[in-house]
Amino acid sequence: MSAEDADDVRMLCEMDERTCRAFLSAVEFTLEKWTGQEKIDQEQLFALKPVLQGMVLEFNLLRKSA
Numbered sequence: 098m099s100a101e102d103a104d105d106v107r108m109l110c111e112m113d114e115r116t117c118r119a120f121l122s123a124v125e126f127t128l129e130k131w132t133g134q135e136k137i138d139q140e141q142l143f144a145l146k147p148v149l150q151g152m153v154l155e156f157n158l159l160r161k162s163a
Contacts, residue, residue: 114156121149 112120124146131139 112152114153117149117152117156121146121153124149 124142128139128142128146
């Protein structure tokens with residue numbers, strides 16, 4: 098891998114329901130208490146929030162269907 102490829106690196110993460118909910122809570126808390134650090138960080142959190150919300154919804158739906 099060259100230095101130019103560093104931005105293309107992806108990781109896969111598996112989370113159980115508890116971890117997913119904790120991660121969502123941390124993102125929501127950070128956005129709520131945002132003090133104006135670098136904009137890129139806030140943009141990443143805004144992009145991550147609906148993904149985590151969708152994961153929590155999926156856990157809820159799986160629990161109801163069982």
